[in-house]
Amino acid sequence: MIEVEALKKYFSTGILRKRHIKAVNGVSFQIEQGETLGLVGESGCGKTTIGKSLLRLIEPTGGKIIFDGIDLVHLKKKELRRIRPRMQMIFQDPDASLNPRMKIEDSIAEPLKLRGGLNKVEIKEKVSELIETVGLNPEHVNRYPYQLSGGQNQRVALARVLAVNPDFIIADEPTSSLDVSVQAQILNLMQDLKRKFDLTLLFISHDLEVVRHMSDRIAVMYRGKIVEIGIVNEIFDDAKHPYTNTLISPASLEDQLIYEDIKDAGCVFYPRCPFAAEICCKKEPEMVEIGRGHWVLCDRVT
Amino acid sequence: MSLLTITHLKVLFPTQDGVVKAVNTVDLKIANAERLGLIGETGCGKTVLGLSIIRLLQPSTKIEGEIVYKGKELLRLSEEEMRKIRGKEIAMILQNPTTSLNPVLKVGDQIAEAIQLHQGLDKRAAKEKAIEMLESVKIPSPEKRANEYPHQFSGGMKERVMIAMGLACNPSLIIADEPTKGLDVTIKVQIVKLMKEVSRRKSMLFITHDLGVAAEICDNIAVMYAGELVEYAKTEDIFKNPFHPYTRGFLNSLPSRGLKQIRGISPSLIDLPTGCRFHPRCDQASAKCKIDHPELVEIENGHFARCLLYT
Numbered sequence: 001m002i003e004v005e006a007l008k009k010y011f012s013t014g015i016l017r018k019r020h021i022k023a024v025n026g027v028s029f030q031i032e033q034g035e036t037l038g039l040v041g042e043s044g045c046g047k048t049t050i051g052k053s054l055l056r057l058i059e060p061t062g063g064k065i066i067f068d069g070i071d072l073v074h075l076k077k078k079e080l081r082r083i084r085p086r087m088q089m090i091f092q093d094p095d096a097s098l099n100p101r102m103k104i105e106d107s108i109a110e111p112l113k114l115r116g117g118l119n120k121v122e123i124k125e126k127v128s129e130l131i132e133t134v135g136l137n138p139e140h141v142n143r144y145p146y147q148l149s150g151g152q153n154q155r156v157a158l159a160r161v162l163a164v165n166p167d168f169i170i171a172d173e174p175t176s177s178l179d180v181s182v183q184a185q186i187l188n189l190m191q192d193l194k195r196k197f198d199l200t201l202l203f204i205s206h207d208l209e210v211v212r213h214m215s216d217r218i219a220v221m222y223r224g225k226i227v228e229i230g231i232v233n234e235i236f237d238d239a240k241h242p243y244t245n246t247l248i249s250p251a252s253l254e255d256q257l258i259y260e261d262i263k264d265a266g267c268v269f270y271p272r273c274p275f276a277a278e279i280c281c282k283k284e285p286e287m288v289e290i291g292r293g294h295w296v297l298c299d300r301v302t
Numbered sequence: 303m304s305l306l307t308i309t310h311l312k313v314l315f316p317t318q319d320g321v322v323k324a325v326n327t328v329d330l331k332i333a334n335a336e337r338l339g340l341i342g343e344t345g346c347g348k349t350v351l352g353l354s355i356i357r358l359l360q361p362s363t364k365i366e367g368e369i370v371y372k373g374k375e376l377l378r379l380s381e382e383e384m385r386k387i388r389g390k391e392i393a394m395i396l397q398n399p400t401t402s403l404n405p406v407l408k409v410g411d412q413i414a415e416a417i418q419l420h421q422g423l424d425k426r427a428a429k430e431k432a433i434e435m436l437e438s439v440k441i442p443s444p445e446k447r448a449n450e451y452p453h454q455f456s457g458g459m460k461e462r463v464m465i466a467m468g469l470a471c472n473p474s475l476i477i478a479d480e481p482t483k484g485l486d487v488t489i490k491v492q493i494v495k496l497m498k499e500v501s502r503r504k505s506m507l508f509i510t511h512d513l514g515v516a517a518e519i520c521d522n523i524a525v526m527y528a529g530e531l532v533e534y535a536k537t538e539d540i541f542k543n544p545f546h547p548y549t550r551g552f553l554n555s556l557p558s559r560g561l562k563q564i565r566g567i568s569p570s571l572i573d574l575p576t577g578c579r580f581h582p583r584c585d586q587a588s589a590k591c592k593i594d595h596p597e598l599v600e601i602e603n604g605h606f607a608r609c610l611l612y613t
Contacts, residue, residue, distance in 0.1 A: 042487070042488060043457075043486055149567055149568075179343040180343070180513075184556075184557075184561045184563035188561060206487065209557035213561055247488070
């Protein structure tokens with residue numbers, strides 16, 4: 001359904017805008033129809049940048065994004081707008097991503113109005129249907145986001161997304177600002193909706209346990225690169241990349257505080273890797289397949 | 303003997319919409335060298351409880367009950383006397399270091415401020431002590447870092463600065479409010495390790511919603527729901543044999559325990575349910591749970607719960 005090849009996004013910084021931050025540095029993956037791919041990594045590793053690039057909410061520096069056979073990177077603005085309803089995104093902080101001056105009802109109705117083809121009565125009906133689908137009460141429609149809890153606002157965000165009947169949803173840390181018990185409610189709801197509407201999901205999170213629960217396959221990201229990708233059980237039972245292992249059992253991590261500037265040559269994880277050898281700082285490793293669909297970016301594994 | 307004894311503590315905020323009952327009759331003891339975890343979800347009153355101990359709540363707040371620290375009744379002390387205890391005897395490590403640190407002061411100076419105030423050192427000596435503190439929380443090249451501003455520090459590093467500041471005057475009691483909130487997994491592990499180290503032989507009230515972190519650090523755990531304690535026990539008992547349905551639900555909603563949700567949402571602290579505060583969300587609630595408000599009773603040796611199922 002989605003095919004990403006050598007995706008790159010560089011941000012320019014410095015006074016002369018000549019220094020580049022390689023937020024996403026040559027990332028490739030596919031997501032099958034109906035599948036959930038989990039994307040994990042620490043803050044600043046480029047997960048959100050990937051999510052936004054897929055929708056071209058930010059323009060990628062290079063690479064290919066194919067969605068259902070359509071090349072998104074070279075699409076014109078107008079054509080892009082036609083295709084966007086099929087791909088939607090849910091953001092991290094629901095309190096910040098909803099318009100504080102819009103009633104819940106209007107927030108959910110907005111995408112329906114933009115899509116057109118429905119009259120006022122039909123929109124109203126559709127809104128109450130969506131409200132029910134995401135588990136809100138009818139009395140919530142006349143309230144404002146500040147009158148609802150974080151979990152309820154995230155349900156509103158879900159209703160907005162579902163309003164346009166998407167095929168593919170990018171969920172960017174949808175529960176990281178929620179309490180544990182509310183997180184459970186939202187994650188369960190997302191899984192129900194996924195089944196009901198036959199959705200394909202890219203689930204971005206820094207919480208490995210949450211990703212494990214939600215995904216069919218997991219991609220682990222470190223400093224702009226995917227370092228390991230495979231089906232959930234393989235990643236948890238048979239992780240090969242040293243960084244994946246640190247994420248799974250962080251207790252093994254030494255008190256390492258050095259965060260060196262990235263060098264062009266060598267492995268991205270080299271400065272923190274307990275198994276680093278001389279070759280690791282000289283030659284950039286390549287993705288190798290070590291099992292069925294299980295890829296690792298590490299020269300020491302092979 | 304206990305270092306801190308809280309009896310019948312009530313904290314009420316009068317607002318336009320009604321009285322917010324943030325803490326509702328809490329009794330709690332912290333012994334010497336005990337690390338007590340206070341667990342609960344957003345808005346259950348745990349931070350307010352922490353702030354009421356060092357009296358940092360706004361003046362309009364109504365506080366009832368007693369907080370006795372080393373024989374002194376904290377709620378009766380004058381502001382002058384309280385200032386001598388705050389930071390020196392009882393220190394609080396606030397949540398969200400990004401907003402808690404002063405952005406226009408050098409990190410070293412911020413730590414030195416408290417040292418100068420409480421230990422009577424001159425400016426230079428206080429600065430030296432501040433650098434020592436930065437070193438003790440394992441910040442590399444502390445001399446250089448002491449002259450930097452908060453925005454030059456990462457989230458985990460800022461948290462270390464907050465911890466250094468809290469420990470600067472060698473307090474007997476540390477109140478740590480969600481020190482691991484918003485940190486990456488790998489950084490969290492480092493901060494937990496550090497908290498364990500620095501709180502050795504000290505008393506600590508560790509406020510968090512992260513059960514994993516609490517299990518790692520605390521000797522005992524108190525679970526808070528809607529302004530009151532619903533369960534209290536040794537850490538291992540809370541995890542192995544939770545009594546209260548809320549504690550059980552809370553544990554089961556963790557992704558690692560199967561993500562079983564508790565239905566409904568936490569009640570508003572203005573309009574609390576009658577009877578047991580948890581009854582609208584409880585699967586085991588019976589008719590009398592709607593009427594009778596249960597007391598916190600000892601069910602097994604040292605294991606307390608507030609639930610009619612056990613009375």
